[in-house]
Structures are given as structure tokens and as C-alpha cells.
Amino acid sequence: MHSESIWNSRVVIMCSMIESNLLIVDELIDFGTNVIALISPGSCQECYRNVPVQRTLATSLRKNDIDVLLILDFEGDIVKIFHDTVGSQLSIAIIACPVSAFEMTRILDIIAESNLVVLGPESCGIMAPSRFMLGTIPGLALRDGEIGLVCTSGSLTYESMATMTEDGLGLSMIICVGTGAIIGTSICGALSCLEEDEETKKVVLIAEYNEIDTEFMVEFIHSHVSKPVVICRVGGSLPPLPDKMGHSSVILRKYHSATRSIIRLRENSCISFANSLSEIAVLLGS
Amino acid sequence: MKLFEWEAKNLLSRYGILVPEGYVVQSPADIHAMPWPVVIKAQILSGSRGVAGGIMIADTIDEARHAASNIIGMNLNGLRVRRVLVERKLDTNRNLFLAAIADNYTKKVIFLASPNGGSRVETDSIGELVAVPIAPSVGYESEVATQISSHLGVSGYDSASIAEVCQAMYAMIENEKCILIEFNPLSILSDNRLAAIDAKVAIDNTCLPSDVIDHCGSVYLGGIEATTRRLGIEYIDYCGEIGVISNGHGLLSLTCDIIHALGGSVGPVFNVGEHFSERVLRESLILMNRLHPRVTFLNVFSGFRDCVEISEDVYHGILEFHYDFPIVCRIKGLNEQTSHEMFAERGIDSSLNLHEAASMAFRYSRD
Numbered sequence A: 001m002h003s004e005s006i007w008n009s010r011v012v013i014m015c016s017m018i019e020s021n022l023l024i025v026d027e028l029i030d031f032g033t034n035v036i037a038l039i040s041p042g043s044c045q046e047c048y049r050n051v052p053v054q055r056t057l058a059t060s061l062r063k064n065d066i067d068v069l070l071i072l073d074f075e076g077d078i079v080k081i082f083h084d085t086v087g088s089q090l091s092i093a094i095i096a097c098p099v100s101a102f103e104m105t106r107i108l109d110i111i112a113e114s115n116l117v118v119l120g121p122e123s124c125g126i127m128a129p130s131r132f133m134l135g136t137i138p139g140l141a142l143r144d145g146e147i148g149l150v151c152t153s154g155s156l157t158y159e160s161m162a163t164m165t166e167d168g169l170g171l172s173m174i175i176c177v178g179t180g181a182i183i184g185t186s187i188c189g190a191l192s193c194l195e196e197d198e199e200t201k202k203v204v205l206i207a208e209y210n211e212i213d214t215e216f217m218v219e220f221i222h223s224h225v226s227k228p229v230v231i232c233r234v235g236g237s238l239p240p241l242p243d244k245m246g247h248s249s250v251i252l253r254k255y256h257s258a259t260r261s262i263i264r265l266r267e268n269s270c271i272s273f274a275n276s277l278s279e280i281a282v283l284l285g286s
Numbered sequence B: 001m002k003l004f005e006w007e008a009k010n011l012l013s014r015y016g017i018l019v020p021e022g023y024v025v026q027s028p029a030d031i032h033a034m035p036w037p038v039v040i041k042a043q044i045l046s047g048s049r050g051v052a053g054g055i056m057i058a059d060t061i062d063e064a065r066h067a068a069s070n071i072i073g074m075n076l077n078g079l080r081v082r083r084v085l086v087e088r089k090l091d092t093n094r095n096l097f098l099a100a101i102a103d104n105y106t107k108k109v110i111f112l113a114s115p116n117g118g119s120r121v122e123t124d125s126i127g128e129l130v131a132v133p134i135a136p137s138v139g140y141e142s143e144v145a146t147q148i149s150s151h152l153g154v155s156g157y158d159s160a161s162i163a164e165v166c167q168a169m170y171a172m173i174e175n176e177k178c179i180l181i182e183f184n185p186l187s188i189l190s191d192n193r194l195a196a197i198d199a200k201v202a203i204d205n206t207c208l209p210s211d212v213i214d215h216c217g218s219v220y221l222g223g224i225e226a227t228t229r230r231l232g233i234e235y236i237d238y239c240g241e242i243g244v245i246s247n248g249h250g251l252l253s254l255t256c257d258i259i260h261a262l263g264g265s266v267g268p269v270f271n272v273g274e275h276f277s278e279r280v281l282r283e284s285l286i287l288m289n290r291l292h293p294r295v296t297f298l299n300v301f302s303g304f305r306d307c308v309e310i311s312e313d314v315y316h317g318i319l320e321f322h323y324d325f326p327i328v329c330r331i332k333g334l335n336e337q338t339s340h341e342m343f344a345e346r347g348i349d350s351s352l353n354l355h356e357a358a359s360m361a362f363r364y365s366r367d
Helices: A019-031 A057-063 A078-083 A101-110 A154-166 A187-196 A214-224 A246-259 A278-283 B005-014 B061-071 B119-123 B142-152 B156-176 B210-215 B223-231 B249-262 B278-291 B307-320 B336-345 B354-366
Strands: A011-014 A035-039 A051-054 A068-071 A092-095 A117-119 A125-128 A132-135 A144-151 A171-176 A202-208 A229-234 A271-274 B022-025 B038-042 B055-058 B084-088 B092-103 B108-114 B130-134 B178-189 B194-196 B199-203 B234-237 B242-246 B266-271 B295-306 B327-334
Touching: A011 A019, A011 A057, A019 A035, A019 A132, A019 B295, A035 A057, A051 A057, A068 A132, A078 A101, A092 A125, A092 A132, A101 B092, A101 B108, A144 A154, A144 A187, A154 A171, A154 A202, A154 A278, A154 B249, A154 B295, A154 B327, A171 A187, A187 A202, A187 A214, A202 B249, A214 A229, A214 A246, A214 A271, A229 A278, A229 B249, A246 B092, A246 B108, A246 B119, A246 B178, A271 A278, B005 B022, B005 B084, B005 B156, B005 B199, B005 B210, B038 B061, B055 B061, B061 B084, B092 B156, B108 B142, B108 B156, B130 B142, B142 B156, B156 B178, B156 B194, B223 B234, B223 B278, B242 B249, B242 B278, B242 B354, B249 B266, B249 B295, B249 B354, B266 B278, B278 B307, B295 B307, B295 B354, B307 B327, B307 B336, B327 B336, B327 B354
Parallel strands: A011 A035, A011 A068, A035 A051, A068 A092, A092 A117, A144 A171, A144 A202, A202 A229, A229 A271, B242 B266, B242 B295, B295 B327
Antiparallel strands: A125 A132, A125 A171, B022 B084, B038 B055, B038 B084, B092 B108, B092 B178, B108 B130, B178 B194, B178 B199, B234 B266
């Protein structure tokens, strides 16, 4: 996932033609996103704001060169939808709606041999305030800047963007990896994208405690990210950990840690931990 | 969504996995005669119940009722205990560990097994564990159980039972959208049957089919929990004073952190989900009214939904349900300023700033 290739992407949006979805479509078109088709199986409409409305992804892929698929909702089998992408030039798929972990395993297996990057489920997408908008990130009054933000769930992403903007921080790119037991591109994938993005000089990662293996994350950042990183973990105050996946999560963590190859550490990496969103600005020295 | 142990065991029974005979009660008086001894287990969505005093053994009905009266109402790991599971204590020969989990690292379902069931399992060395990933394109194959049985050192009848359990676990993942099924211990009983003595089951939050709720017997939860399950609202009953309604688990966690940092204590919390409907929001207000914390803090970041519409729903909800305790609203997103002004005109506490809104809620909790 390279920011340069996202700039002029040809985007297709899969959605039912309901008001809440059309608000998102409007926002994307108004921003200047190159929406070339909508896919709405149940719709009789032929066109919306001069954008053709097609019935299936297969048809759309046949008729257009598509770079990005944004799924706001879908009818039928989501796995079949991804079967249809095999062999296409699609480079990014953003799943904004819920998809089960079991279906995600099958989707990610289907696309394993391709170059398709999947964000989600429940991802609000990827956005660079001065460059592109792909997803369901509302038009907040964002400041353009040099901080790349990686976040998990949608509302946490919105909140983080709003707080950072209020605190005077400018954003170069925002990536929401989504939430669920199994997601497409992981936090590490998003961090790698920000490492490659020339506009991004500093990185902020915001996630819930149980969504990141801190030890592994620190190790990954030390080895793959040269830019300063601030990690903010939320949910630490909650008395028990109701989302903890039993003993299994601890065992799996240990298992992966033992089977991973040893990563060579960078000497110049800089990681700090923020205890709250408002501490991020302080740690970034703004 | 994590199921209570008794819900998990109902679901397991439907898939042919043996669990100890038992039933759930909300009052010690509802405990009736059954083969003794029994285990009385607090039903909360948290681990380490035994260490915290939430699990007791009883040899008679009086002991059972006494244990239940001690446990019900307890604050266990910060959660309120409302029910106990009364379960027959079974004689076990061997305790194993067996789990299936959706693993985000490999993007696969993985079976985990260890010959050492019980709390020791987390400290097992890697050599004592076996992890068998399932290739999504192939699905479950009998080889999985063969590998697990071999690692656990079981053969013959026990091995056949392991195979049946593994197959049932995979069917639950496929049909019921389970993301975790964990038996610790899975015990070989003195009569050689295999039983899930303790079970943890979690179902995909994002797509909870309503029939799963029926399969779990959640209808017996009654009241607030049954409604939240049905509507897909995540509900946790913390013991503090400030009720929180938020959309998305991340935002909810952040809100709780801020309340905590201010010195406040979080009470019942509802996560109405990222894409909440008008009905879900109204039901949350009704339910919060019934739980009656000292103050309700509604913190919603709406994304593309018009905040004015949400505010109207909230306002009419407050009028309709006769809220007689304070509510502080923070609704961010499209048209947030208009929505904030609307609240102000109607005399409802509101702020667009998260810290300011949380501080208002905190002050009410101390009044």
C-alpha cells in the first residue's frame, strides 16, 4: 500500500442506495475522489450524480479498470465478492461493514497470492487530508501536517483525529485498520505504509490494550520504523479485561513469539507511550 | 461477545459436547436437590473467579445456598455478580486443555492443546503445547484431531472422543460465528467420558445471529441482558456510579479511561456499536434508566449521521422514559454545533469537548 499509488485511484463503491450511504458517496465525490461506479445489486437506478450504478462487482470489473473497492454494505456472500476480484488489478479493498472472523479467514486466503490489500472489517478507510480520501472518514476540519495516524475502530479514529486537530497537530495520513478477531492489513502493515510515506515524519498509533501485543509492537517498530512513534493504548482503566480471549490469547502470543524469527533492531528508533489522547501533542513536542 | 459460562455450556450441549449437569439461579432459594457435591460458580465475564472467591464447593443443599448467597451480589474483579451456576462436581482422571481460536497473526483458525489442563497451562513451555492451524481453503480435516490426540497422549476411545469434540468445535466456529472456544479443563472422567468442565466461548461481535442467542439459552437471562443480547448491544455491569453509553468499543474504553483519570467510577456501560440505529439508542436509554446509575454519560461520535437527528432521539427518549437522574450528552459529527445548541436550549447538559463533558458527569456523580 503506497500513498503515491492511491492518489489518483479509480474507486468503486459497493453499497445499497440508502441515505446514510449516499451521504458518504457525496462526501467522497465532493472531496474529489475519483468514484467511477457504484455497485448496488438491488437498485433500479442507472446513475447517481453522474456516476453509473452497476449491479455486480464482476460486471464492474469487466467494464472498468478499478484500483479501489470500498464496501459500505453488501448483499449475499462476501467471500464470493472477493472470488470475483481474483485476476483483477484491484489494489485496495476497504471493508467498512462488519464481516465475521470466519469469513475473513476465507477472504484473506483467496487473496493471499494477489497484491490486494484489505482494510477492515469495520474500517473507516484511509485518508490524507490534502491528498486523497478513501473510506467513511467524515469531513472534519482537519489540519494538514506531518503526522501519520494508525487507529483501529471507526469512532476511536474519529475521536483521535478530532482531539489531535484540536491540539494543533496536523495529519499527513490516517489509516483505520478496522476491528474484529481477524482483520486484513494489520497495524504493522499500516505502520509500514506510513514509514514509506514521504509526507509523514512522525507516527501515532492508537488502539485498545487488548488489540496490540505491546512487546511485539515495540519490537516491530524498532526494526521497521525509523520515524518517531507515539503509542496510545486505551481501556487500561477498566477493572477486568472482559475481552481477553481466555488462556488461549496468552498461549498464542507465547507461541508466536517463540516461532517468530529474531528481528534485528534499529538503533535510531524512538518510541514513547501516551497515557491519554491529550498527552500525544506533548510527546510529539507540539 | 463473550458468553457467560452457562450460556457457553448450553451451546456446547447442542453440539454434542458433554458438560456437567447444572442450572443457573439468581437467588439461593432457587437451588434444588441434585446429586452432591456441587460447584457454585459466579457467572461473570471475567477469568480468575476461583482466586477471587467466586467458585465454591458444596456437599449439601444448605451449603449450596449459603455459598450462593455469599457469591450473588459480590463485586468480583470489578463486576457485579447477578447469577451463579450450580453444577454437579464430576470425578476426573485427567485434565487437558483444548481450544480453537481465530488468530489474527496467522489469519487462520488455530486449535491449541496441552496435556496440562488447569491454571498451569499459561506457564507451559512451548514444547508442551501443540498449535494446529486450519487452512481456510480446506477446512477441518480428521488429521487435526489425530495430531492433537497424539500430542495429548490419548488413544483408542479417548482419541475418538477428542475427534468428536474437535469436529463439534469447528462446526460451532462455522455455524455460530465463534471466535474462541476454550476448555480448561477438558477432562477425561472416571468412566472414560470426555467433559468440558469449564468453558469459555466468544462470538463474533460484528455479526451476532439472533438464533445463536436462542441456542445459548440467553432468553433465561431476562431483563436487561436479554434485551442487550437481542439488540447486539455490548453491556458490562461495572460497579461504579457513572453509566456510559458509547458507539464503538474503542470510544467506550477511552471514555472510561477519562472518567477514571478524573477520579470517577464507571457503572453500567453500553456499547451501541459503530453503526447504531435509532431503536438501539432509545433502548439503551430505557435500559440505563432501569439500571439507574447516579448519572448517565452519552458519548457518541456519529461519523456521517446527523447529530441533530441523534439529539432529537435522545431528547424524546429522555422525555418519554421520565429520566429522573442527570444525563450529560456529547454528540460529535455532522452538525454537532446545532445539536449542542439544541441541548442547551432544552436544558440538557452537553459539551462538545470530551474532557469537559466527562467532568460534568463526574461532578454529578459526586453530588
